[in-house]
Amino acid sequence: MRRRRRDRSVNSTENIMHSNAERELDTTVRFDPETGTITFHAAWAAAAHTAPGGSPGPEIDLVFDCWAMERYANLDAAARGRVHALLHDAVEQTVECLPEQADACRLTVEITNALLDAATRLH
DSSP: OOOOOOOOOHHHHHHHHOTTTEEEEEEEEEEETTTTEEEEEEEEEEEGBOOTTTTOEEEEEEEEEEHHHHHTTSSSSSHHHHHHHHHHHHHHHHHHHSGGGGGGGGEEEEEEEHHHHHHHHHO
């Protein structure tokens, strides 16, 4: 397995989402009325996020149920920042464990009440 470089300033999920001008970022939002889930899909192509050989990094789906989305929306900026940090760490740990040939895979991360509870308790 290949270890990926740990660099929060480049790989932060929040930075990825807020730097469309520097990256080709494809984002979509889907709502599934049958399950009550909202899915944010992010895929990007940029030098900082491209694996050797030119393949893009993994695509990421962040999945909220409606109650978790409402709860997230009501968090203050500091708590949302902690959620972003927890998400970043979870995604990074998953990506680091992937075999090298899985660079173009798609990861799904569910935003749960447990994750929101943890972010609320952290200071």
